[in-house]
Amino acid sequence: MDAIxxxxxxxxxxxxxxxxxxxxxTANAAFAKLDAGKLTYSAISGExxxxxxxxxxxxxxxxxxxxxxxxxxxxxxxSGGCSGLAALITCNGAxxxxxxxxxxxxxxAARNGTADRISCGSGxxxxxxxxxxxxxxxxxxxxxxxxxxxxxxxxxxxAAAGDPGTEVPQVGGGDAGLGASPYVNFAPPVIPRxxxxxxxxxxxxxxxxxxxxxxxxxxxxxxxxxxSTPGHARIVAARRSKxxxxxxxxxxxxxxxxxxxPVVQIRLNRRGRRRILRTRHTRCRVVVTTRSAxxxxxxxxxxxxxxxxxxxxxxxxxx
Numbered sequence: 524m525d526a527i528x529x530x531x532x533x534x535x536x537x538x539x540x541x542x543x544x545x546x547x548x549t550a551n552a553a554f555a556k557l558d559a560g561k562l563t564y565s566a567i568s569g570e571x572x573x574x575x576x577x578x579x580x581x582x583x584x585x586x587x588x589x590x591x592x593x594x595x596x597x598x599x600x601x602s603g604g605c606s607g608l609a610a611l612i613t614c615n616g617a618x619x620x621x622x623x624x625x626x627x628x629x630x631x632a633a634r635n636g637t638a639d640r641i642s643c644g645s646g647x648x649x650x651x652x653x654x655x656x657x658x659x660x661x662x663x664x665x666x667x668x669x670x671x672x673x674x675x676x677x678x679x680x681x682a683a684a685g686d687p688g689t690e691v692p693q694v695g696g697g698d699a700g701l702g703a704s705p706y707v708n709f710a711p712p713v714i715p716r717x718x719x720x721x722x723x724x725x726x727x728x729x730x731x732x733x734x735x736x737x738x739x740x741x742x743x744x745x746x747x748x749x750x751s752t753p754g755h756a757r758i759v760a761a762r763r764s765k766x767x768x769x770x771x772x773x774x775x776x777x778x779x780x781x782x783x784x785p786v787v788q789i790r791l792n793r794r795g796r797r798r799i800l801r802t803r804h805t806r807c808r809v810v811v812t813t814r815s816a817x818x819x820x821x822x823x824x825x826x827x828x829x830x831x832x833x834x835x836x837x838x839x840x841x842x
Contacts, residue, residue, distance in 0.1 A: 557602070562617040564599075566624045585614075725796040805828070807826070
């Protein structure tokens with residue numbers, strides 16, 4: 524009988540905990556309410572917010588929070604034109620944004636091109652804002668830097684035809700020339716499995732998918748010839764280091780809107796072209812490096828096959 528009571532007690536406790544985590548309006552749920560075009564975000568007491576708010580001219584706003592309430596992640600509960608209960612929600616029909624983070628050491632990324640009203644409450648808070656945003660005095664650190672437009676996909680000049688190639692100890696673990704962008708990279712890009720044909724001039728066309736939930740994607744795509752190591756040693760090496768080591772064959776920047784699937788043109792350096800022409804096809808790794816709104820560098824990888832474009836055979840002579 525005692526065993527049954529203990530079992531029922533544990534089940535009841537688990538049910539209460541789960542209900543507290545998923546129910547709107549509970550301890551780890553912030554609120555996003557859309558009323559007559561005004562989108563108001565309100566954190567609750569005890570949260571440490573890492574809030575990002577984007578806005579488009581079509582009236583679509585995205586509010587995401589990667590902060591935490593104690594050991595739990597923050598979920599955003601939406602009402603009005605904001606729907607769902609998630610770390611990132613979408614609100615349709617917004618014309619202005621009011622962001623209230625409350626207590627805690629909060630971070631707000633609101634450089635989105637619209638005039639926002641931002642209040643931080645107590646704590647040591649930092650805000651990335653537009654020049655025309657209204658930021659209360661309780662936000663201790665305010666950065667009003669101008670928005671830098673996302674670059675269009677271009678060929679990396681450092682991987683030109685005369686570049687002999689360099690041995691790189693790390694790809695994707697550093698800055699990779701990326702600046703923090705508070706209005707892109709809500710979610711990392713996806714690299715589909717693919718066989719990439721290299722043109723006669725040494726250009727590889729690599730497809731990258733920017734998820735709809737990302738808002739927009741911006742980063743760098745690199746092709747790396749990963750060092751081959753016997754099976755067990757390869758597993759041990761992977762556990763010891765998260766760095767992607769190998770020979771960099773070329774790279775190029777890219778940018779895309781959410782839902783787009785851009786093809787990034789990467790010109791191989793001299794060593795990469797020699798390898799692909801000699802072997803006709805080879806396995807290599809695509810390394811996509813992005814930087815989230817909070818400044819965290821995110822690396823996504825996928826192994827693909829590079830294949831040289833076959834030249835047309837010479838026509839036979841007529842006798």
